[in-house]
Amino acid sequence: MGTFAVRCVATDRVWVGASRNLDAEKNGCWFCLRLGSHLEKSLQQEWNSQGESGFEFEILEKLEEEVHPLQLPDLLKTKKSQWISRLNAHSCL
Numbered sequence: 001m002g003t004f005a006v007r008c009v010a011t012d013r014v015w016v017g018a019s020r021n022l023d024a025e026k027n028g029c030w031f032c033l034r035l036g037s038h039l040e041k042s043l044q045q046e047w048n049s050q051g052e053s054g055f056e057f058e059i060l061e062k063l064e065e066e067v068h069p070l071q072l073p074d075l076l077k078t079k080k081s082q083w084i085s086r087l088n089a090h091s092c093l
Helices: 022-036 041-050 072-087
Strands: 001-010 014-019 054-060
Touching: 001 022, 001 041, 001 072, 014 022, 022 054, 022 072, 041 054, 041 072
Parallel strands: none
Antiparallel strands: 001 014, 001 054
């Protein structure tokens, strides 16, 4: 659980997201991008322009396992917003 960034190395643009399963997040994100069906259109356009080799997936922050399940959605949303602001990034949906 935590937040992640998808970074275009060539343009230095960054998209930030949050997930309950960071291990599976990169696979799902890359799968959608390869198919041309990622919901974040600006990320998909950058991917189409720069190619897969121009992107990096970075885990920004892992959350403690002891987070109460009812608090998790709000906590992930807050952490995502903080990282977007800190990195001057876009949302990765």
